Amino acid sequence: MSERYDGNEDLSGEIGNNVQELRESLLLSKAELARKAGVSALTIDRVEKGSHCRMDTKRKILLALGLKLSDRKVVFFEEGEDRESVSGMEETHRTSEEMAQKVVAVLHQSKEKS
Numbered sequence: 001m002s003e004r005y006d007g008n009e010d011l012s013g014e015i016g017n018n019v020q021e022l023r024e025s026l027l028l029s030k031a032e033l034a035r036k037a038g039v040s041a042l043t044i045d046r047v048e049k050g051s052h053c054r055m056d057t058k059r060k061i062l063l064a065l066g067l068k069l070s071d072r073k074v075v076f077f078e079e080g081e082d083r084e085s086v087s088g089m090e091e092t093h094r095t096s097e098e099m100a101q102k103v104v105a106v107l108h109q110s111k112e113k114s
Helices: 019-025 028-036 041-048 053-062 069-075 096-113
Strands: none
Touching: 019 028, 028 053, 028 069, 028 096, 041 053, 041 096, 053 069
16 A cells, blocks of 8 residues: 555544644745655645654654654644643643744754754
8 A cells, every 4th residue: 555645545633743833933834844854745734734644754854843753742742642741851831832942942053063
């Protein structure tokens, strides 16, 4: 079975995520994030709307946002999970804005090292 969307697959299942908020905080367009992640802009659009995606796609998006794989549950959370309590980070009440600031800081540090 192909992993590509062929119009017949059920994409109605939803996951929660902060991808759009993080992308916008980095002033990235969907196309720019897609290029960095090595996926299509349509994939980014579907993920931001809450459609399920492959684990590999989540990994690519996390890395393209400049995050560690251990930050997965800060960005992606499954239905029924409390987005504040699953982060696995020291702060349990991290807001999207705080997370976006962390992403910007990480990217800024990596640019300074280059």
